[in-house]
Amino acid sequence: VNGNEAAAQGLRHPVASILLILAGFGLIVSLLWMVRLPANYQETATLALSARTAGQIVAQPVPDDPAPLYFLAVHGLEHWLPAKLTMLRLVSLACYLLTLPAVYFLGRWASGDERVGILGAALVGLSPFMLWYSNRGTVYALVALSGVVNQLFFVAILKQKQWAWPLYFVSAVLALGVHFFYLAVLLTQAIFVTVNVRVLPRRTLALFLACIIFLSAVVAGWWWYSPLHAFDWRQLPFTARPIPTNAFILVVQFVYGFQSVVTTTLLIALWPLLVVVALLAVQKYVRPTIAVQYLAFASFVPVLLVFVFSWVAKPLYLSSYFIVCLPAMMLLFSWVLVAFELEVLTWVRTVLLAVMLVMLAFQILHPDTALRGDYLGFAKPQTINLLCCQHK
Amino acid sequence: MRSPFLEAVEAKRLLAVDLALAVVYFVMLLVFFQRGNPWLFWALIAGEAFHLWQLVALVHGVWEPRVKHDFDASFAPPVDIYVTVAGEPVDIVARTVRAALRIQYPDFRVHILNDGLVAKKENWRDMERLARQTGAICITRRTPGGAKAGNINNALRTTRAPFVAILDCDHIPQPEFLSRMMGYFVRNDVAFVQSPQYYRNHATTYVANASWQQQTLFFGPICRGKDHFDSLFMCGTNAVIRRRALEDVDGMQQNSITEDLLTSLLMHAKGWRSVYVPRILAEGLAPEDLGAYWQQQFRWARGSLEVLVKYNPLTLRGLSGHQRVQYLASATFYLTGLVVLIDAALPLFYFYSGQIAVSSTTMALAMIFVPYIFLTLYTLQLVSNFAFSFRAIAFVLASWPIYTWALITTLLRIPSGFKITSKERGHGNYLWLAALHIIFILATVFGMGWSLWRDGLTTSWVTNASWAVLYVVLFLPFIRAAMSDRMAERIGYDQLELPAEELIRER
Numbered sequence: 001v002n003g004n005e006a007a008a009q010g011l012r013h014p015v016a017s018i019l020l021i022l023a024g025f026g027l028i029v030s031l032l033w034m035v036r037l038p039a040n041y042q043e044t045a046t047l048a049l050s051a052r053t054a055g056q057i058v059a060q061p062v063p064d065d066p067a068p069l070y071f072l073a074v075h076g077l078e079h080w081l082p083a084k085l086t087m088l089r090l091v092s093l094a095c096y097l098l099t100l101p102a103v104y105f106l107g108r109w110a111s112g113d114e115r116v117g118i119l120g121a122a123l124v125g126l127s128p129f130m131l132w133y134s135n136r137g138t139v140y141a142l143v144a145l146s147g148v149v150n151q152l153f154f155v156a157i158l159k160q161k162q163w164a165w166p167l168y169f170v171s172a173v174l175a176l177g178v179h180f181f182y183l184a185v186l187l188t189q190a191i192f193v194t195v196n197v198r199v200l201p202r203r204t205l206a207l208f209l210a211c212i213i214f215l216s217a218v219v220a221g222w223w224w225y226s227p228l229h230a231f232d233w234r235q236l237p238f239t240a241r242p243i244p245t246n247a248f249i250l251v252v253q254f255v256y257g258f259q260s261v262v263t264t265t266l267l268i269a270l271w272p273l274l275v276v277v278a279l280l281a282v283q284k285y286v287r288p289t290i291a292v293q294y295l296a297f298a299s300f301v302p303v304l305l306v307f308v309f310s311w312v313a314k315p316l317y318l319s320s321y322f323i324v325c326l327p328a329m330m331l332l333f334s335w336v337l338v339a340f341e342l343e344v345l346t347w348v349r350t351v352l353l354a355v356m357l358v359m360l361a362f363q364i365l366h367p368d369t370a371l372r373g374d375y376l377g378f379a380k381p382q383t384i385n386l387l388c389c390q391h392k
Numbered sequence: 393m394r395s396p397f398l399e400a401v402e403a404k405r406l407l408a409v410d411l412a413l414a415v416v417y418f419v420m421l422l423v424f425f426q427r428g429n430p431w432l433f434w435a436l437i438a439g440e441a442f443h444l445w446q447l448v449a450l451v452h453g454v455w456e457p458r459v460k461h462d463f464d465a466s467f468a469p470p471v472d473i474y475v476t477v478a479g480e481p482v483d484i485v486a487r488t489v490r491a492a493l494r495i496q497y498p499d500f501r502v503h504i505l506n507d508g509l510v511a512k513k514e515n516w517r518d519m520e521r522l523a524r525q526t527g528a529i530c531i532t533r534r535t536p537g538g539a540k541a542g543n544i545n546n547a548l549r550t551t552r553a554p555f556v557a558i559l560d561c562d563h564i565p566q567p568e569f570l571s572r573m574m575g576y577f578v579r580n581d582v583a584f585v586q587s588p589q590y591y592r593n594h595a596t597t598y599v600a601n602a603s604w605q606q607q608t609l610f611f612g613p614i615c616r617g618k619d620h621f622d623s624l625f626m627c628g629t630n631a632v633i634r635r636r637a638l639e640d641v642d643g644m645q646q647n648s649i650t651e652d653l654l655t656s657l658l659m660h661a662k663g664w665r666s667v668y669v670p671r672i673l674a675e676g677l678a679p680e681d682l683g684a685y686w687q688q689q690f691r692w693a694r695g696s697l698e699v700l701v702k703y704n705p706l707t708l709r710g711l712s713g714h715q716r717v718q719y720l721a722s723a724t725f726y727l728t729g730l731v732v733l734i735d736a737a738l739p740l741f742y743f744y745s746g747q748i749a750v751s752s753t754t755m756a757l758a759m760i761f762v763p764y765i766f767l768t769l770y771t772l773q774l775v776s777n778f779a780f781s782f783r784a785i786a787f788v789l790a791s792w793p794i795y796t797w798a799l800i801t802t803l804l805r806i807p808s809g810f811k812i813t814s815k816e817r818g819h820g821n822y823l824w825l826a827a828l829h830i831i832f833i834l835a836t837v838f839g840m841g842w843s844l845w846r847d848g849l850t851t852s853w854v855t856n857a858s859w860a861v862l863y864v865v866l867f868l869p870f871i872r873a874a875m876s877d878r879m880a881e882r883i884g885y886d887q888l889e890l891p892a893e894e895l896i897r898e899r
Contacts, residue, residue: 195405243754243755243756244754244755244759245754245755247755247759248755248758248759266849266851266854268755268851269851269852269854269855270854270858271758271855271858272855272858272859272862273858273861273862274762275765275862276858276861276862278765279769279782279862279865280782280865281769281782282769282772282780282781282782282785283781283782284608284778284779284780284781284783284784285396285778286778287773287778
């Protein structure tokens with residue numbers, strides 16, 4: 001239930017203004033600073049991979065990112081725009097701009113509170129992590145957007161909106177087509193539905209099961225169509241097995257971006273403050289909706305799943321993959337910060353946004369630091385060889 | 393009247409996961425990390441063991457929130473209603489007595505148990521006058537001793553009904569007070585039936601609000617759980633007791649300042665049963681200022697700790713295993729004060745000596761601790777049907793000086809009399825009651841500066857500073873409660889925000 005319906009109605013116009021300001025801010029940061037960054041390894045690889053024919057892109061997927069949709073999209077755009085780095089980065093920037101209103105609606109739908117959507121959009125919009133990938137010619141900005149859109153429809157399903165089912169299914173296929181890592185989010189949704197099996201109506205459970213079966217069929221079809229089933233998975237990008245520090249680094253990177261090792265370590269050391277936040281969030285008779293509970297799941301369960309997978313099967317932990325968790329995590333923070341009805345928390349929100357801005361400035365002024373958190377920083381020679389083979 | 397905190401909420405899966413995480417965290421802390429100063433390490437371990445015990449007891453209690461008791465609405469034996477008074481304002485007593493006289497029940501009499509004379513209160517004659525005006529019976533005690541328990545035992549000697557209902561003088565009963573409770577006595581082995589305390593003044597002051605928020609967890613899931621194991625104890629008011637059961641334990645126990653807890657314990661040890669009615673049947677007054685809150689909490693803490701020392705539930709004959717766990721949980725709750733003191737002091741030890749309890753280079757400890765604490769808070773919220781709050785947690789933890797003082801006086805056997813919680817608000821400033829909290833904050837600020845100068849900006853400094861901030865945040869509501877309203881307004885501390893109706897907001 002929205003705190004005050006009348007106030008919410010009156011806020012419509014400011015919402016649009018705030019989203020426009022955020023978008024304008026992102027554009028300015030991009031145009032003034034980010035687009036000037038030199039091409040990195042992934043961007044070069046993306047240009048090369050998408051320069052192939054559509055048939056080749058589909059028939060010969062890249063093993064470390066076998067989902068072909070992003071390369072196909074870039075390939076398609078080449079007909080209208082020159083296939084240059086700027087075009088790639090503009091695609092990412094466009095994804096960023098579309099992500100902001102999507103996050104706003106996701107937060108508003110999930111919590112029923114406009115303020116959660118606004119603060120969530122602000123946190124995502126100002127996240128140095130998000131801005132970094134929104135200015136890189138890589139798949140990750142699209143991963144974030146497709147993830148938010150799919151979760152938007154998942155939340156609509158949780159709110160018993162029947163129209164959302166086909167859109168949910170299509171968006172899930174597309175998100176999975178953009179990046180295989182989205183499987184972790186879909187698994188999270190399946191776990192969430194399983195955990196809430198007593199709460200959700202039977203029809204929802206049946207339709208969700210049907211979606212899972214269809215999605216599995218799509219994935220299986222793609223698997224057998226492509227040469228991936230014959231691929232030696234040991235050749236996937238080599239990353240070390242994650243340790244708990246990685247999970248905390250991830251949260252720090254989401255909020256404060258790619259900083260120096262010293263700064264990141266000091267920021268991680270602030271972890272007891274999470275307990276403060278948790279304590280302050282215990283508010284009388286404020287119960288998270290089922291959709292907000294899902295946001296909590298979507299923030300952390302994929303990380304947990306990848307941790308387990310990395311230790312049990314194959315290390316698969318790259319912070320860039322987790323961009324798909326960023327909007328949900330920021331919306332969860334927003335929900336907590338909005339749930340506080342203490343005057344002092346206005347200051348907490350303001351300080352948090354201000355610190356994020358400062359850290360963004362640090363990241364912009366030290367772009368080389370950011371590369372450490374990027375794909376290349378984790379890549380080992382065998383990965384590079386693999387990708388080079390695909391170039392040929 | 394039903395209120396959300398009284399609804400039964402089942403959360404078995406969550407409780408199991410939370411407990412498992414707590415065990416993993418405790419074992420990891422004990423075994424896997426590099427130990428620092430041994431004294432600090434074992435102090436930390438002792439504190440964490442206590443937290444683990446509290447969680448075990450909570451899970452044990454709230455695991456099965458639904459209990460079914462036999463109830464016969466036609467069972468209506470005579471009842472004597474005792475309104476206990478010891479010098480409280482006559483208008484407060486009058487409201488309760490008039491409401492008691494309006495109770496809809498076939499056979500009952502209302503007695504004012506007037507202890508004003510032995511307590512040397514000036515208004516003791518007013519109670520006799522009130523009784524004459526209203527038609528109640530006044531029993532004025534002439535021989536002192538035994539405080540409230542002595543007052544009740546005195547009345548037991550002059551009344552005859554097989555059941556007695558106890559009401560504190562500020563607890564206004566609803567017309568169905570007896571009809572909702574007496575039916576449970578159809579079983580001959582039920583000694584007492586207890587209904588929750590509800591503070592009708594919970595929206596009046598900061599302290600009253602915090603007191604009320606604390607009570608919701610106890611009178612919600614905890615009492616339901618105790619009911620399941622016949623280990624509910626009487627809470628001083630809003631209870632009906634079988635005279636025979638009381639006589640079986642020689643009346644209300646006069647040798648404890650929490651006579652209700654001890655009497656219940658002895659009744660259960662003799663095989664009597666109890667029933668909890670999760671329905672608001674009487675509305676009372678919470679302490680409205682920190683002085684009254686301190687007095688109330690000290691009495692509860694001292695009484696409970698005395699029970700632990702003198703009537704250890706682990707060794708008392710006649711109790712079942714479940715009853716031992718639940719009584720032990722109640723009696724040990726007030727050791728929280730000592731544990732908070734230890735935990736809050738750990739960052740200060742680092743600031744001033746550089747000594748730490750445990751060292752972790754990876755974030756493995758935090759990786760377990762953060763989900764554990766988040767899940768514990770969410771579980772508490774869920775089982776209390778979201779009635780629990782930060783303010784309640786903060787007040788419990790910030791009450792460490794009260795609980796620690798109660799522990800010291802218990803161990804040293806320093807005498808402590810029964811002091812009635814004031815029913816009127818004091819308008820002063822009680823900052824002296826928060827002196828230790830203020831000293832902690834000053835020591836933290838100075839210590840942070842000192843250690844920063846000594847060691848520079850290190851991860852140890854940041855983590856210890858963050859822990860210290862956690863305790864500062866927890867102590868702030870208590871300090872706010874100690875201030876006069878005018879002072880709080882002047883510094884811009886948040887105003888009381890209370891929903892007019894207690895409704896759950898989903899968002």
